[in-house]
Amino acid sequence: MDVSFHDVLLVGGGGAGLRAAIAVAEVNPKLNVAVISKVYPMRSHTVSAEGGAAGVVKPDDSLDEHASDTISGGDWLCDQDAVEAFVKEAPEELLRLEHWGCPWSREPDGHIAVRAFGGMKKVRTWFAADKTGFHLLHTLFQTTLKYTAIRRYDEWFVTRLLLDDGRVKGVVALDVMSGKIQAITANAVILCTGGCGKVYPYTTNANIKTGDGMALAYRAGAPLKDMEFIQYHPTGLPFTGILITEAARSEGGWMLNKDNYRYLQDYNLGKPQPRPVLRSMELGPRDRLSQAFVKEMEKGRTIDGPYGPVVHLDLRHLGEKLINTKLPFVRELCLKYENIDPVKEMIPVRPVVHYMMGGVHTDINGATPLAGLYAAGEVACVSINGANRLGSNSLPELLVFGARAGRAAAEFASSQKPPDGRILAQALDEERWLEQSFLRPNKGRERIATLREDMQKTMERSGGIYRTSATLAEAAAHFPELKERFRGVALDDRSRTFNTELVAALELSFMLDVAESMVHCAWQRKESRGAHQRTDYPARDDKNYLTHSLVSLKEDGTPRVEYLPVTITRWPPGERVYGAPAEASGAKAG
Amino acid sequence: MADTIGLEVTRYSPERDVQPALQTFQVPLRKDWTVLDGLNYIKDKVDGSLSFRWSCRMGICGSCGMMVNGEPKLTCATFLSNYAPGPVRVEPLRYFPVIRDLVVAITDFMAKLQAVKPWIVRQQEKPLAEGEYLQTPQQMDLYKQFSMCINCMICYAACPVYGLDPLFTGPAALALAQRYNLDSRDQGAQERLTLLSRDEGIWGCTFVGECTKVCPKHVDPAGAIQQYKLTAAKEWFQSLLMPWATK
Numbered sequence: 001m002d003v004s005f006h007d008v009l010l011v012g013g014g015g016a017g018l019r020a021a022i023a024v025a026e027v028n029p030k031l032n033v034a035v036i037s038k039v040y041p042m043r044s045h046t047v048s049a050e051g052g053a054a055g056v057v058k059p060d061d062s063l064d065e066h067a068s069d070t071i072s073g074g075d076w077l078c079d080q081d082a083v084e085a086f087v088k089e090a091p092e093e094l095l096r097l098e099h100w101g102c103p104w105s106r107e108p109d110g111h112i113a114v115r116a117f118g119g120m121k122k123v124r125t126w127f128a129a130d131k132t133g134f135h136l137l138h139t140l141f142q143t144t145l146k147y148t149a150i151r152r153y154d155e156w157f158v159t160r161l162l163l164d165d166g167r168v169k170g171v172v173a174l175d176v177m178s179g180k181i182q183a184i185t186a187n188a189v190i191l192c193t194g195g196c197g198k199v200y201p202y203t204t205n206a207n208i209k210t211g212d213g214m215a216l217a218y219r220a221g222a223p224l225k226d227m228e229f230i231q232y233h234p235t236g237l238p239f240t241g242i243l244i245t246e247a248a249r250s251e252g253g254w255m256l257n258k259d260n261y262r263y264l265q266d267y268n269l270g271k272p273q274p275r276p277v278l279r280s281m282e283l284g285p286r287d288r289l290s291q292a293f294v295k296e297m298e299k300g301r302t303i304d305g306p307y308g309p310v311v312h313l314d315l316r317h318l319g320e321k322l323i324n325t326k327l328p329f330v331r332e333l334c335l336k337y338e339n340i341d342p343v344k345e346m347i348p349v350r351p352v353v354h355y356m357m358g359g360v361h362t363d364i365n366g367a368t369p370l371a372g373l374y375a376a377g378e379v380a381c382v383s384i385n386g387a388n389r390l391g392s393n394s395l396p397e398l399l400v401f402g403a404r405a406g407r408a409a410a411e412f413a414s415s416q417k418p419p420d421g422r423i424l425a426q427a428l429d430e431e432r433w434l435e436q437s438f439l440r441p442n443k444g445r446e447r448i449a450t451l452r453e454d455m456q457k458t459m460e461r462s463g464g465i466y467r468t469s470a471t472l473a474e475a476a477a478h479f480p481e482l483k484e485r486f487r488g489v490a491l492d493d494r495s496r497t498f499n500t501e502l503v504a505a506l507e508l509s510f511m512l513d514v515a516e517s518m519v520h521c522a523w524q525r526k527e528s529r530g531a532h533q534r535t536d537y538p539a540r541d542d543k544n545y546l547t548h549s550l551v552s553l554k555e556d557g558t559p560r561v562e563y564l565p566v567t568i569t570r571w572p573p574g575e576r577v578y579g580a581p582a583e584a585s586g587a588k589a590g
Numbered sequence: 591m592a593d594t595i596g597l598e599v600t601r602y603s604p605e606r607d608v609q610p611a612l613q614t615f616q617v618p619l620r621k622d623w624t625v626l627d628g629l630n631y632i633k634d635k636v637d638g639s640l641s642f643r644w645s646c647r648m649g650i651c652g653s654c655g656m657m658v659n660g661e662p663k664l665t666c667a668t669f670l671s672n673y674a675p676g677p678v679r680v681e682p683l684r685y686f687p688v689i690r691d692l693v694v695a696i697t698d699f700m701a702k703l704q705a706v707k708p709w710i711v712r713q714q715e716k717p718l719a720e721g722e723y724l725q726t727p728q729q730m731d732l733y734k735q736f737s738m739c740i741n742c743m744i745c746y747a748a749c750p751v752y753g754l755d756p757l758f759t760g761p762a763a764l765a766l767a768q769r770y771n772l773d774s775r776d777q778g779a780q781e782r783l784t785l786l787s788r789d790e791g792i793w794g795c796t797f798v799g800e801c802t803k804v805c806p807k808h809v810d811p812a813g814a815i816q817q818y819k820l821t822a823a824k825e826w827f828q829s830l831l832m833p834w835a836t837k
Contacts, residue, residue: 039643040696042741043651098722101710101773103730103737110724134650135737142708142766154700177689206646239622242648333648336667337622449634493639495605498690501638 001427002182006151007031007413008406009170009186011158011213013041015133015395016377016402017192018140019093023406025147031410035144036153036173036184038208038503042141045194045206046398049133050245050329052125053395055091057112061122063087070393071571073119073285074357074386075530076546077226080569082364082382085404090396093403094126102139103128115326116250117392119285119578121278125392130245130329136395153184157503158212160430161189161220161373162423168220168372169419172430176503179496181434183427187413188372190405191217192398195356195378198507199515200463201456203353204236204243213379215510217360218517222368223552225381225564226358227514228522228532231389232465234289236352238307240337244330244349246391248315248342249282251326255289256312256346257301263311267292270579284578287388287531290351294465305348312346319343351465355394357385357531358521361550361564366405372412376405383548386566387530437487438502444488448504451489452511455482459515463522468535472523479516483557486512513553520559521549542573595619595670596677597628599640602688610688614677617670625665625680626654629692642692649806652740655747656692657681662747664806683747685756696743702759703741705785706767711778723775736769736814738807745801745811751794758791761801761811768814787822795819 008024010017013035024033035041056066066087071078098104098112105113105127117125128135144150155176162170162185170185193213197205218224234255235244249255252275257263262272262281269288270280277283293311296302302309315323315330320343323331327342334340334347359381366374366382377398384397462475486509493501527541528534547563554560594616602610615636617628626644633640644654647666654665659679670678686694716723745761746752752760759767767786771779786792792815799812 039645039651039653040700040741043645043653045646045651047651047740048646048648092718095718095722099710099716099718099775101770101775103734104722106725106727106730108727110726110729112722131650131738134740138737138739142703143710145704146707146709177695206651208645240647329650336649447634448638491639492637493641495603495639495690497604498641498693500641500643501633504638 001424001431002180003424004182004184005418006034006184006186008033008188008190008409009184010035010190010192011171011216012044012192012194012377012379013037013152014044014192014194014377014398015046015137015140016398017041017190018144019399019402020190020192020376020406020409021144021150022147023403024410025149027407027410028414029149031149031413032151033149034151034153034184036156036158036171038155038157038176040154041152042138044137045209046133046137048204048206048243049136049395050130050243051247052115052117052127052132052392053094053136054117054120054125054390054392055094055396056087056124057091057114057126058123061124065122066124068571069120070384070390071386072574072576073390074388075540075576076542076573077383077386077529077548077566079383079567080571081567083384084569085364086384086397086400089400093396093399097136097139097399100139100143103135105129115247116276116278116283117390118246118249118283119279119390120392123278127247130247130327133395157506158216159434159506161216162419162426163220164419164423166371168370169423172427174434174502176498179499181431183424185419185423187416187418188374188409190366190409191360191373191375191379192377192402193379196511196514197353197356199455199511199518200353200459201453202236202241202460204233204241205353210507210511211514212507212510213375214360215513217368217370217373217375218513218553220370220373221552222370222373223361223550224358224517225361225548225550226383226521227518227551228525228549229357229387229530230353230463230518231286231355231357231531232290232351233286233354234293234351235313235349236354237333237338238305238310238348238350241352242333242337243354244313244333244347245327248313248327248330250276251322252276252318253282254314255282256314257296258303259301263296263301264289264292267295268579280579285388285390288578290465291533293351303348308350310348310350313349314346315342316344316346355389357381357383357387357389364404365408366401367408372416374405374409376401387532438491438505439494441494442490444490446485446489448489448501448508451482451485452508455512455515459518463518466533466535467522469523472519475519476523479512479519483512517551517559520561521551524561525549546573592619592675595628595674597632598677598679599629599632599692600681601691603690612679619670619674621671623670625658625663625668625670625678628670629665629680641690650740652742655683655742655744657684657747662744662804664742664744667806683743685747685749685753686743698756699741699743699746699760699763702763703766706759706763707778707782707785708766708770710770710773710776711781713777725774729774733769733772735809736765736772739765739809740807742806744804744806748800748804750798750800751791755791755794757789758794759786759789761815764792764818765809765811765814768817783821783825786818792818
């Protein structure tokens with residue numbers, strides 16, 4: 001078996017991974033850094049982010065206000081020391097991207113332009129039209145090409161972490177093109193593999209978002225944090241789940257029910273005004289908007305579409321010119337995928353799974369409790385997002401914490417000795433297991449797609465916008481059965497060259513672990529907070545649950561949930577208020 | 591509309607086959623199904639060994655480019671119903687080596703992209719403390735469309751010059767070089783011009799503009815190449831008339 005060595009190894013080549021790789025190269029140009037990714041880096045899901053990236057830049061704004069919006073938006077589950085670091089470093093990271101060539105949208109005089117976003121009381125979201133993630137990712141990727149120290153493994157799939165005496169010392173990976181399995185050793189590994197939206201049937205997430213890094217960490221003994229907090233984005237297209245950016249609402253779009261009524265006014269989110277008002281109505285936080293959809297559905301006020309109930313997002317009053325300059329991708333997506341022109345017609349939308357607030361438990365520098373293992377971006381939980389992430393905080397998060405994890409891992413790796421040959425035994429074990437389980441004829445009959453669909457339906461039924469003890473208990477009992485059935489998976493494809501079915505099988509195995517941990521966390525958190533709403537425990541319970549869930553894998557393969565207090569610095573828990581105060585202060589968006 | 595449509599799909603495994611062959615599958619014909627939905631139906635329900643790349647299914651990641659009835663297309667943005675009653679032929683992107691079924695090798699493009707230095711080149715970096723480089727919307731308009739390239743390789747599959755001369759840098763990489771040349775923050779145009787002057791393929795490119803016609807993101811690589819030719823010719827002419835001016 002081939003073995004390679006790098007000082008620092010990035011798993012995942014999206015925004016966080018590439019930012020971390022550059023940070024390593026800049027901290028110490030002598031370090032040998034590699035990025036391993038199951039897709040070419042510019043295909044990573046960062047590419048799909050649309051609306052923007054928050055960072056305080058205008059004179060009437062302040063770091064404290066960005067922090068306070070983030071913390072109340074997260075229903076006080078954010079670690080406030082992490083939030084303070086985040087809001088402070090976000091503007092410099094966004095500026096650094098500008099220096100690297102990111103085509104941020106501009107004011108007429110050439111300065112950076114900003115737009116309003118949900119849950120933010122000041123206008124602070126940097127944007128590159130409505131393709132912010134695309135431009136951010138391509139700028140980062142093209143910039144990494146100038147660093148000769150950064151080696152890439154494109155289209156390699158990591159199957160497990162290598163451990164030596166409690167330290168992470170690299171990975172075992174499959175070269176998808178050749179089918180070769182190899183040990184890639186390292187003194188530090190940073191997971192930047194993104195989220196896990198594909199555990200649900202309807203999601204804005206790309207096909208590659210299968211929770212790989214979360215499962216790798218979890219299996220190696222690093223706990224996952226706050227896995228019950230999954231965000232539904234209120235405006236996805238019904239069949240495909242394709243995202244219609246929140247920017248459509250910040251530019252002035254309205255949410256209408258079947259009576260063409262701006263129904264959000266009935267849910268404690270303020271009163272309708274002709275122009276968008278910050279932290280009010282359509283610019284409320286995503287969790288509250290998604291919950292309002294369910295209530296409208298229960299009242300029979302949604303519209304029946306071919307793929308279930310929808311409401312309407314109305315942009316018609318914004319006019320063709322504004323839609324073309326500020327929301328061109330929205331128009332393109334609607335025309336191409338729904339055959340609808342938002343200039344003339346209303347867009348049917350429904351809440352769809354969008355973002356994982358939880359993830360691999362890390363400290364403020366991206367370090368996990370497992371020596372040598374770091375994580376940043378959506379795969380990680382620092383946590384700045386708490387129980388509900390605000391729109392436009394995820395892009396700056398992956399830059400700020402990607403850079404922090406890169407610097408910390410570089411420093412750690414410099415003090416370590418390369419692993420010795422003993423580690424190879426684990427890699428050989430893994431190779432044998434992969435071949436025996438998937439590439440030799442076996443008696444199994446399970447199809448991957450059937451099992452995956454079963455898991456996704458289980459998650460939708462139990463871990464949706466509203467949850468309750470009975471369905472969560474049922475789901476928790478169902479997972480051991482799903483995992484047993486996975487052992488009977490039979491592949492049609494037993495070849496080595498570009499075996500995408502093997503990759504899909506390994507992804508499914510990761511998703512089963514991640515989804516099970518989510519169900520257990522949700523079942524055991526007996527309160528409602530942010531994106532986690534329990535119909536049997538409808539109130540927030542700060543006395544018992546101002547805590548992060550920490551879930552780890554027990555010897556017998558089942559999850560164990562423990563709790564860790566939230567770090568509070570300057571913002572004691574309060575009530576989340578949207579609508580009225582924002583109106584009183586006269587804060588107008590756009 | 592019929593209930594199903596035939597997909598004639600290229601199958602090839604280097605471990606098993608001497609050359610690629612077509613295999614026909616019947617897939618449901620639904621109004622909102624794309625060619626990619628048809629391929630995923632085959633993979634999930636009929637034959638899990640069919641190999642193809644895809645990810646975002648919203649036309650932005652650039653993974654799922656294939657030949658559909660002989661034309662290079664993003665399969666996530668190409669509806670089956672446009673081809674009814676069928677059959678629809680789905681093949682790997684033309685002019686690229688085929689790895690397996692519908693998967694092609696793009697390592698050549700990755701090397702060419704890096705070779706044109708697609709990053710901001712500065713003689714002197716401006717410190718972050720001095721803020722952003724000012725750039726007016728008009729200045730951005732000069733390069734913006736070239737920055738929309740998603741690296742989907744569809745323009746290469748449409749380019750007759752690349753088909754004949756694999757050393758040709760090609761439409762997407764040239765468009766991205768021009769994206770930086772035209773960016774008011776960049777100072778690397780001369781460096782890139784020197785690199786590209788060695789590429790004879792550029793002179794083989796005619797005004798045909800197939801690359802621009804097929805681009806799913808409305809990038810104009812043909813325009814970028816013509817701008818290059820003009821600059822290069824001007825430089826060459828200047829070096830003849832005023833050799834001291836280009837030193």
